[in-house]
Amino acid sequence: MADLQRFGDVLRQHGGEVREAGPGDAVDGVPATAVARPASAEGVAAVLREATAQGLVTVPRGAGTALDWGAPPERVDLILDTTGLDRLVEHGAGDLVVVAEAGLPVTALSETVGRAAQELVVDLPPGRLAGGSTVGGLLSTGASGPRRLQRGAVRDLVLGATVVLADGTRASSGGKVVKNVAGYDLAKLLTGAYGTLGVVVRVAFRLHPARPDRAFVTGSGPLADVAARARDVVASQLAPAAVELDRAAGSDVAEVAVLLEGTADAVGQRAAAAAALLGGRVQAGPPPWWAELPGVSTGSTRRGSTGGSVETREVTLAKATATLTGVTGLLAAARDAEQRYDAGIAVRGTAAGVLHVAVTGSPDATALAIGHLRAAAPGPREGTVTVLRASREVREVLDAWGPVGGIDLMRAIKHQLDPGRNLAPGRFVGGI
Known part of the structure; x- marks a missing residue:
């Protein structure tokens, strides 16, 4: 049990507050006992130092838009709310660099750098942005959107980070200058680690100039045909900013959307060439599904012909990776798994091989379908399928992470940083 009086004494010295946890203070269904909201990096360090001294388990939380991603923690004694660290520390417009605290909403950061005609190219799902997704949450989940094809994933945009370890030690790596490459490893380790290695308090990102004009090209057709045409665009000299595929559950066809960015004349010429490659058409705006996660909901109930409830069909969200040529096989595997296991499988993401998959079905059907997809993406080099969000019933019959390379090294790093x-x-792969 957390000693709230002790935490209150600690935070009075550094700013912030502590309270008993309420009904909404849970991490993927695991309830917390207390919530601390420090207002500075020093406050985070003091809170973690005290929590570790009391033998407590701490889970960091930003806006909570992806708090049910990963795996449920073994327990939650203390939620460390980072939203009190919400300053934009520095915007070096001339260097295309921004430094922000972990609790700053991504939308607020984007609005600030946008006034200088710059952007942080992450393309989070609209639902997460609307929910106030923070800089720390962006880093901890490692989420990247459509334009990762050309600009890189989140970890490629991180120049440096400051983190507080479990014992209260503050550590930094990298810097705020693009050419500074020293100490990148820690910042990259933190990306996608779900808060299991340390609590991010400050991040420096590489920015890009905002491109003034854009056009979208869309097309559709049979799965293999669309995947092949999308692959041709990716490999072409057209320099697409993004090439996205969308395959609805139960469908034998897919849609492809290509984003071209630049100046008006060049965009128009490249869009026309892309339309010729795709056999598609040019349009000003994106398709409705652009940057959205596929089929995300809390679950649905299928009803029998008499109207009675038959079974609960949960929606499980997974991330699937494949080689550029392996995307065709992944789409075919999704259709085959639907027919074999009575599950619905929607697939959406970059044609270069980073996609999200929404599987709708019973827990057993979902486990079988995920296994089928893993056979089409059989390992770290050829591709992987990891579960981001699932019910407890699904997790009981499914290994959420699948084959993972370097697990012993990951455990060694966890032991070194958080012995x-x-x-x-328990939030990360292998119970880390």
Whole structure:
């Protein structure tokens, strides 16, 4: 049990607040006992130092838009709310660099740098942006959107980070200058680690100039044909900013959308060439599904012919990767798994091989379908399928992570940075 009086004394010295956890203070269904909201990096360090001294498990939380991604923690004694760290520390417009605290909403950061005709190219799902997704949450989940094809994933945009370890030690890596490459490893380790290695308090990102004009090209057709045409666009000299595929559950066809960015004349010429490659058409705006996660909901109930409830069909969200040529096989595997296991499988993401998959079905059907997809993406080099969000019933019959390379090294890093397993134990692969 957390000693709230002790935490209150600690935070009075550094700013912030602590309270008992309420009904909404849970991490993927695991309830917390207390919530601390420090207002500075020093406050985060003091809170973690005290929590570790009390033998507590701490889980960091930003806006909570992806708090049910990953795996449920073993327990939650203390939620460390980072939204009190919400400053934009520095915007070096001339260097295309921004430094922000972990609790700053991504939308607020984007609005600030946008006034200088710059952008942080991450393309989070609209639902997460609307929910106030923070800089720390962006880093901890490692989420990247359509334009990762040309500009890179989140970890490629991180120049440096400051993190507080479980014992209260502050550590930094990288810097705020693009050419500074020292110490990148820690910042990259934190990306996608779900808060299991340390609590991010500050991040420096590489920005890009905002391109003034854009056009979209869309097309559709049979799965293999669309995947092949999309692959041709990716490999072409057209320099697309993004090439996205969307395959609705139960469908034998897919849609492809290509984003071209630049200046008006050049965009128009490239869009016409892309339309010729795709056999598609040019349009000013994106398709409705652009940057959205496929089929995300809390679950649905299928009803029998008499109207009675038959079974609950949960929606499980997974991330699937494949080689550029392996995307065709992944789409075919999704259709085959639907027919074999009575599941619905929607697939959406970049044609270069980073996609999200929404599987709708019973827990057993979902496990079988995920296994079928993993056979089409059989390992870290050829591709992987990892579960981001699932019900407890699905997790009981399914290994959420699948084959993972370098697990012993990951465990060694966790032990070195958090030997007492005080930070979000169980949230990451292999129970890390």
